[in-house]
Amino acid sequence: MRRILVVDDEPRITESFEEAFALEKSFEVVCAQDGIRALELIHKVPLDLVILDWRLRSEIDGRDVLLHLKNEHPEMLVYVVTASVQEVEEIKALGADRCLLKPCPNLVEMIKELPVN
Secondary structure, three states: OEEEEEEOOOHHHHHHHHHHHOOOOOEEEEEEOOHHHHHHHHHHOOOOEEEEEOOOOOOOOHHHHHHHHHHHOOOOEEEEEEOOHHHHHHHHHOOOOEEEEOOOOOHHHHHHOOOOO
């Protein structure tokens, strides 16, 4: 089973991922509304993919979470979501596996196509 961490400070976003994968037997969604909780989960729960909002309203923002992930868990797949075209190059340079612009209507389908271990 693939475990996905969705990090977004908008509850409707995390809820939409939980709903989208509720019937999927090969995926489990874990959610965090801020960077602090995301880092806690990263250390406690084995993860296959992190979907990270770049502009978290939190003490620890998306940039900090991404830097931590790529430093501590370079093998982990990280998709960063942003609403700003200007941030794409910086996000890629910091090691995100994918940088997606909001809205991302095909994100759930894209994740479902990932091979399951």
